[in-house]
Amino acid sequence: MKKLFITLVLTMLCLQSHAWEPTQPVQFIVPMPVGGSSDVVARTIVDGLKSQGIDNIVVVNKSGAGGAIGTNALIESKPNGHTIMFTGTAFMFNRLNQAPGADYDVVNSFSHVGLIGHVGQNVYARAGITENTATVVDNLRQGKKQYSWGTTNPGAEFVLKLMSKQLAVPLTVVPYKGSPQALSDLIGEHVDFIIDTPASPVLQAAVDSGRIRLISTLEPRTESRNTMDQHIPGAVLYSWFGLSLPRGTDAEIVKFWNSALNRALRDPTIRSRLQKSQLVLRPGTPEQFTNLIDADFKKFLPVVDKLQ
Numbered sequence: 001m002k003k004l005f006i007t008l009v010l011t012m013l014c015l016q017s018h019a020w021e022p023t024q025p026v027q028f029i030v031p032m033p034v035g036g037s038s039d040v041v042a043r044t045i046v047d048g049l050k051s052q053g054i055d056n057i058v059v060v061n062k063s064g065a066g067g068a069i070g071t072n073a074l075i076e077s078k079p080n081g082h083t084i085m086f087t088g089t090a091f092m093f094n095r096l097n098q099a100p101g102a103d104y105d106v107v108n109s110f111s112h113v114g115l116i117g118h119v120g121q122n123v124y125a126r127a128g129i130t131e132n133t134a135t136v137v138d139n140l141r142q143g144k145k146q147y148s149w150g151t152t153n154p155g156a157e158f159v160l161k162l163m164s165k166q167l168a169v170p171l172t173v174v175p176y177k178g179s180p181q182a183l184s185d186l187i188g189e190h191v192d193f194i195i196d197t198p199a200s201p202v203l204q205a206a207v208d209s210g211r212i213r214l215i216s217t218l219e220p221r222t223e224s225r226n227t228m229d230q231h232i233p234g235a236v237l238y239s240w241f242g243l244s245l246p247r248g249t250d251a252e253i254v255k256f257w258n259s260a261l262n263r264a265l266r267d268p269t270i271r272s273r274l275q276k277s278q279l280v281l282r283p284g285t286p287e288q289f290t291n292l293i294d295a296d297f298k299k300f301l302p303v304v305d306k307l308q
Helices: 002-017 037-050 065-075 089-096 133-141 154-167 179-187 201-208 251-266 268-276 286-307
Strands: 026-030 057-061 083-088 110-120 122-126 148-151 172-175 193-196 212-217 238-246
Touching (some): 026 037, 037 268, 065 154, 089 238, 110 286, 133 212, 154 286, 238 251, 251 268, 251 286
Antiparallel strands (some): 122 212
16 A cells, blocks of 8 residues: 555656646747737736746737737747737637638637636727717718727727628728727827727826727626617627637647636736736636637627628
């Protein structure tokens, strides 16, 4: 019995000594520009990983094509655990919109690690816009007035397509590579509205100072909030964020990164920073994150068909 116990202990120590961990610098791909909402959340997560001693992480912003450039960079990487991506709903909406470079499978082209959390998206107006959401929609429906709409992500473009279809009027859409440029143009009154998440502290500061105005949210309808789908049924948009590895990554590597991510999300300092970005944190398993992506993709797919 004693011999069996010693054997089991030695086996466990052996397994622990061979558990996977990074052996070279880790490339942490953020498929959005520096300074935007996604970048703010991503760098907070990296700080949480580094606080655990995983300090050989290099953040690489590979922006462009609504996130497709960074996403494809991950897909083309070796599945050795040393390239990981900050994944957001943009990569899913790129695929739904059949954007150039988005010919991947949102589930099977990746080894998804885990969910960070989710945040609603909002409609922000330039300071000179005094109309409320109901008046804006009525003006569009009756052709009384046209507005320009800045987008910072493929999901926002998706919602504007839905609005245009329901109102039976074309909308003037101005796509931006990221939040900083869109916010700058909104403050400068070069566009009337932008759709973005409230995760950026710079954007929130602009609201607090009165330089821009939060006009409505794209979260699901509630009695206490001014939501867009009260006026445009189905105009609901939120962003979730997580981490993903290339397809074919070994299960032990996925497990390592999932455990590291969930530990970061339990860190009080990291939690506080993310919650200030208005994220609802939802740590979980790789399977739960994969199922969420699959379910959301299938939920929006019939809507895409109707917009064609």
